[in-house]
Amino acid sequence: MDYAAQIAEAKEKFGKLLEEQLKRVEEMKAQGDFLDYAALPTIKIGVCGGDGIGPAITAQAQRILEYLLADEVKSGKVEFKVIDGLTIERRVEENAAIPADVLEELKECHVILKGPTTTPRKGDPWPNVESANVAMRKALDLFANVRPVRIPEQGIDWTFYRENTEGAYAVGSKGVHVTEDLGVDFTVVTSQGCERIIRAAFEYAKANKKTRVTAVTKANIIKTTDGKFLDTFREIAKDYPDITADDWYIDIMTAKLIDEKRRRDFQVLVLPNLYGDIITDEAAEFQGGVGTAGSANIGKRYAMFEAIHGSAPRMVTEGRDKYADPCSVIRAAAMLLGHIGYTEQADKLYKALDICTVTEKKYVITGRDTGVTGAEFADYIMETIANL
Ligand code: IPM
Ligand code: MG
DSSP states (O other): OOOHHHHHHHHHHHHHHHHHHHHHHHHHHHOOOOOOGGGOSOEEEEEEOOSTTHHHHHHHHHHHHHHHTHHHHHHTSEEEEEOOOOSHHHHHHHTSSSOHHHHHHHHTOSEEEEOOOOOOOTTSSSOOOOOHHHHHHHHTTOOEEEEEEEEGGGTEEEEEEEEOSSBTTTTTTOOEEOSSSOEEOOOBOOHHHHHHHHHHHHHHHHHTTOOEEEEEEOTTTSTTHHHHHHHHHHHHHTTOTTSEEEEEEHHHHHHHTTOTTTGGGOOEEEEOHHHHHHHHHHHHHHHTOGGGOEEEEEOSSOEEEEEOSOOOHHHHHTTOGGGSOOHHHHHHHHHHHHHTTOHHHHHHHHHHHHIIIIIOOOSOOOSSTTSOOHHHHHHHHHHHHHTO
């Protein structure tokens, strides 16, 4: 059979894709340094509730932020802006991963606290719009997905630096069905993309007195893209002679995370997008599941902090959203505070979260009226902070 026409069509699509990616490279080259929040007259915090239980839990996190930043709000140094409309209904109506007006509002902020958003899957009543998470990471160039996992009693203190804009996700929805029988997806790497995430991981390690940074790839097989990631890692590691730099392949790394003898040795891990996606779920599971983890998405101009559980639409239809657990988005709020320079307030919030969810647990959230509401739990956290 002669496939010349199909191959020509696929080549054209591939050409377009390369043009887009090279444009991204130029944009990265032109990018300035990280925003200096201390130098801003006003830090604008966008609060974007998202879908399902999102608005209910995010409102509780906002109350806590407003409590901790009361002086800054009064002086005008910090301003909150609630952004509605990042809902699946609006996204479907506009046929956009992020409606244009919402994106504009997001871009007026410096940092964003985001609730869960619904990603339609097969069988859902929604058309297949792109994930709002992935779209936001791309639109705001949030290249570092930072996911800490801590279990002090087991000596586990991991911080994952997941590359957030490239790899298998860069053109994830632009693969090509060349013929009925042949499909091709693409994974993308750039020098600029590798450098900025790897340097961010080493800088974090240096600033936080960590002694080891580990790269995770599959460079023995995925030689071009993972190979570049690993080469860049080895090159950048030379700038940090006091930090041990080692590398592992993703398959054995998933095993080592459950190896009781070895796992507490890992400190900072830096890895391409898809491996980071997978392994951070595994890691969060040791700590009590993805619902207990916060996640930071950091770029040079914007940063977004999110809960990493779903939007639980059934809780809303059953009238139980007020009983939804706000702890993951509150943890994300603590990361936000640290990121914009309010480390003291962030530490207080981390401490209060530990007391309220691990050591004291005076109130529990069950997701229904057998437990307290999210608002009551937020009150408990604020009282705990006041008594620290
Ligand atoms: C995550 C999630 C997202 C991802 C989904 C919801 C698109 O799994 O934040 O890890 O794949 O990145
Ligand atoms: Mg994931």
